Amino acid sequence: MPLRAKSISVRKNKHLILDNISISLKKGSICSVIGPNGAGKSTLISALSGEQAPEVGEVYLENLPLGELSLEQLARTRAVMEQNNNIVFDFSVEEVLGMGWVRDALGSSPLATEAVSKLADLCQVSPFLKRSFLSLSGGEKQRVQFCRALIQIWQPPGESHTKYLLLDEPTSNLDISHELAVMNILKKIGEEGVGVLIAFHDLNLASYFSDEIYLLNEGEVVASGPPSEVIRSDILSEVYDSSISVEERKGKLHVYTH
């Protein structure tokens, strides 16, 4: 029962941003979307989330078009982490995390408190729960937003609805150790059955952690499949218009430029 886009095209201000794209995000798999700036990665996330309705084609969640689901149903099934960290008022980190709670209208029920504290520990944001969100560094803000997205799809032990997580550049501001921590969390929740889709610039991270990669260029899928089929020197060099080499070491692909 995947989250899938069937032949979608998206136009923004008369520009064709996505052109006839089909993509399927399966339960429990980690799927990366890579491609140069302006390839349409963020728009693809926006379309898969239901925010941007495609001009042609349809996005389905468990065989139902997204348009037939209520906003609450969508919010309980998939969480989205965007690149935007812009908050005007001086909320505490704890309050920002609480906004991710969508299972009931409160945000302060015992279950919500439990989820917030568990996931804050997991994402290593517990030390600054009481601090002002505005006082955090870019990387810390990103970890808080990541944690908030996890809170949105959290379910108590015993429940096993399929959930999806769509992330736009979740590690762009993180240092190498937190980057790894985030990716390991994603791997773990992937194994627990969550379908994870990540828009990436880091080709190495994409190739290490993905089950499947979609390479986008100018709104079209240029290549897709397991990392070994997409992370190839000839394909990447052409799409990124520079000389890119791929080497295999200890069973992992390494991408570097000359």
Add this chain to the structure above:
Amino acid sequence: MAAISVKVCHMVFLVVFLLLALILAFSVGSVPLSVFSVFSGSATDVERIIFAEIRAPRVVLAAIVGASLASSGAALQGVFRNPLGDPGLIGVSGGAALGAATAIFLGSAFNFSGWPVLYSIPLAAILGASFVTFFLYKFTSYLGHFSIITVLLVGIAINAFSTVGIMGFQYLSDDAQLRSLVFWLMGSFARAEWETVIPAACIILSAVIMLCRQTRALDQLQLGESQAFHLGVDVKKLQRFIILSAAVSVGVGVALSGIIGFVGLVVPHLIRLTLGVTHRILVPASAILGAALMISADLASRTLIAPIELPVGIVTSTIGAPFFLWLIARAKH
């Protein structure tokens, strides 16, 4: 835990402040009254009449107008995601003012007296506010998108239009009309009567309650419009709802009391500084503080240089304008 108990103290303080302001405003005036003797029945008939027919409606009107301006300001700042948002910004106060100015001008031109005078000004102001709200709604629907920028720009245009209209009426008015017009434009609770205060109180209280029910969505909106959508908030519907509720509540308030500036701007900021930014607390607490401050400002306006009465708008703007400057300076840092 400590932070929670500090907030509880602030909340208790707000309620105590409101009660004290109420008791003081009921008691102090050109005829001093004891609230306790009025309620215990030991007051004279004259005192009872002054309390029931003059002072009580005035104080209640001040309270509901203060609550309406402050809670609408808090909610609008949330919707615009801008701490400088104010009910005046979306043009509603301007529309109401133009409606009232028209009524004042035409009313004395046709020499009306009795009930038309009592109801014509508030009705014209409500009509003006409703027209602006309806226009805002229709115009943004016509444009096909409901963006906050559009609403603000339309608000600026409406304000400019109503300023021109009011200036026109001022230019054409005779002395008596001009006096009445200026008095109304500066804001006053002096003409409060139960016939208009009770329906206004019902409308404003329901609007405040409806605003209080949207506070979680308002919080989530602070993450950005698309993130709020991802969290299940119908953003367009929320924006429309808040703007319409604020317009109705402010329109009714302006209709009865004239234009009173800065309360919608200042009160939510005071609450944010003490009780935090969560709308679940911000909106109701703003309503309470708005009521308490407005009662106090009205008390000041009628006692500071008694027997002359200052328009309450002068009191609020004298305090509010420097505060606004301080706010801009603070926002810059």
